[in-house]
Amino acid sequence: MSTELWLAVIASALGTLLIRVVPFLWMQRRLGSDTGLNGIPQWISILGPLMIAAVLGVSLVPVNPGVISWAATAIGLLVTLLAWLRVRSMGLPVAAGVAVFGVVLIGVALAG
Amino acid sequence: MSHASTRSVLKGVREAIPLLGGYIPVSLSFGLVATQAGLTTWEAAAISLLIYAGASQFLFVGMVAAGSPLWLVVAMTLLINVRHVVYGPNLASWLPPSRHWLWLMHGLTDQVFALAHTRLPQLPEAERFSWFLGAALLAWVVWIVGTIVGSTAGEALTARWPLLGEIMPFALPALFLTMVAPRFTDKRWALALSCTIASALFFTLYGWSNVAIPLAAACGAICFYMVKFHPGKNTL
Structure with a gap:
């Protein structure tokens, strides 16, 4: 890589780090201050769960979209949700969902 | 340590x-x-x-x-x-x-x-x-x-x-589903979260994956603030 390209990498890395760290430190300082500004603004606390929902939406698209992979996604999600409703934890539902998703994809591949 | x-x-x-x-x-x-x-x-x-x-x-x-x-x-x-x-x-x-x-x-x-x-x-x-x-x-x-x-x-x-x-x-959507599911606490949140998931999926499918997360979260926030249920009718 040329020097210019290394500088671009470092600028991108520093900028990304600042985007992550500055708002965090700002909020910690705000929460610890005596000026009365010690609550998280409502819009930020609402955006938190919505960002997670958005990451879910983005990750729903299969690697190779097609009828089979979409069907496997729907079945896998249903199994994950049913397992979550039963145990209310993360590990088992995720393992069950991935296993069923994989079984559907491999089953169809073997049958085809 | x-x-x-x-x-x-x-x-x-x-x-x-x-x-x-x-x-x-x-x-x-x-x-x-x-x-x-x-x-x-x-x-x-x-x-x-x-x-x-x-x-x-x-x-x-x-x-x-x-x-x-x-x-x-x-x-x-x-x-x-x-x-x-x-x-x-x-x-x-x-x-x-x-x-x-x-x-x-x-x-x-x-x-x-x-x-x-x-x-x-x-x-x-x-x-x-x-x-x-x-x-x-x-x-x-x-x-x-x-x-x-x-x-x-x-x-x-x-x-x-x-x-x-x-x-x-597929571990990612499965994991995120277990994180989002507990947040469906009432109709207002259910609507905002569903709107966000659907928008993110839509933006990704139409090639806007790079901006799908903030745009979808903004759609969900608009939904959250615009749609309000009567206190008695907000429960799921």
Whole structure:
């Protein structure tokens, strides 16, 4: 890589780090201050769960979209949700969902 | 480090393992793409080590390979990552003050944020720092190792186990579903969350994956503020 390209990498890395760290430190300082500004603004606390929902939406698209992979996604999600409703934890539902998703994809591949 | 801290670090590591279902295939792909764009293995690894932000790394390498001006490459990379601005403030009240956040926040990716936002409030205060350390470090190290492996053996791996690259990423939607499901507490939240998920899916399918997360969250927020239910009719 040329020097210019290394500088671009470092600028991108520093900028990304600042985007992550500055708002965090700002909020910690705000929460610890005596000026009365010690609550998280409502819009930020609402955006938190919505960002997670958005990451879910983005990750729903299969690697190779097609009828089979979409069907496997729907079945896998249903199994994950049913397992979550039963145990209310993360590990088992995720393992069950991935296993069923994989079984559907491999089953169809073997049958085809 | 005390025995209790080590246990919390290991707890963070254990609970971040489902994230690897998404991290491994994507980092392998990044290593492969970076090599195909003319970078060496160590250059690709340096990008993963220093920038550590999936979508923007692909954009960075793609724009460099296409010969775009470097100021534009940096600007676009930062523009894609600007959504991370709201992640830190959402975690700030659960994490103790420490000078280590200056470098530890480097590990605050979309996935680590989602996991931390769900788990931190459930953990005892004394465990939170070590838990975050374990979860964030595992994800970061796997991302870098995945890039190196993808760069050196990506083609051989994807040729040998083509389905594995399709199955492992399903761990991410499955994990995020278990994080979002408990937040369907009333009709207002159910509507806002459903609107966000549907918008994100729509934007991704129509090729706007780079801006899908902030745009979809904005759609959900508009929905949250615009649609209100009568107090008696808001329960699910």
